[in-house]
Amino acid sequence: MGVWQLLEVGLVMLLGLFGVLVPGVPGQAIVWAAVVWWALTDTTGPAWAVLAGSTALLLIAQSLKLVLPPRRLKEAGVPRRSLLTGGVAAIVGFFLVPVVGAVAGFLGGLYGAERVRLGSHGAGWTSARTVLRAGGYSVLMELLACLLVVGAWVGVVIWG
Known part of the structure; x- marks a missing residue:
């Protein structure tokens, strides 16, 4: 697989990561589709191992969503900006640590984001906590599963 195709796969994965943060966008499916695209093009053992592992991990994540509270972020009055700020910070944090x-x-x-919006530590x-109870745990779990898949892909592309 050429550099440009790897870049395209990476951009699709990045789109999927941001898709997890936007209600109605199937972020996990987009990340998984990018891994399938890559594994079908780069038919090495590590590529198929990443595909199998990511399939299992994302299926487990989908199953865990049934146990976690449903996404009711809009009903709780959560601004999208706060969730997006948390998601971007999670993506950056994943690659730093x-x-x-x-x-x-x-x-x-x-x-x-909530402290800046509301103006005090206690209110923020x-x-x-309200955001997490209203569905933030579900978003965090989906995002973490997708980040693990992307991290495995990056690892195999760089060191594989």
Whole structure:
């Protein structure tokens, strides 16, 4: 697979990561489709291993969504800007400190956005907890699963 095709696959994955943050966009399916595209083009053992692992991980993530509270972010009055800030911070955090950075980035970005919006520590923290209860855990879990898939893909592309 050429450099331009790898770049295109990476951009589709990035689109999928942001799709997780937007209600109604199937972010997990977009990330998985990008992995399928890559694995069908680069038919090596590591590529198929990433495809099999990502398929299993994303299916588990879909199953866990049944246990977590449904997304009711709009009903809770959560501004999209706060969720988007948390999501972007999670993506950046994942690549700075793999896996743990995604969770810390999401929570930190969400709290920071709510604190700026509401003006105080207490109100920001209360609002961030409300966001998590209203569906933020579901978004965080989906985003973390997709970030793990993207991280595995990056690892195989660079070192594979």
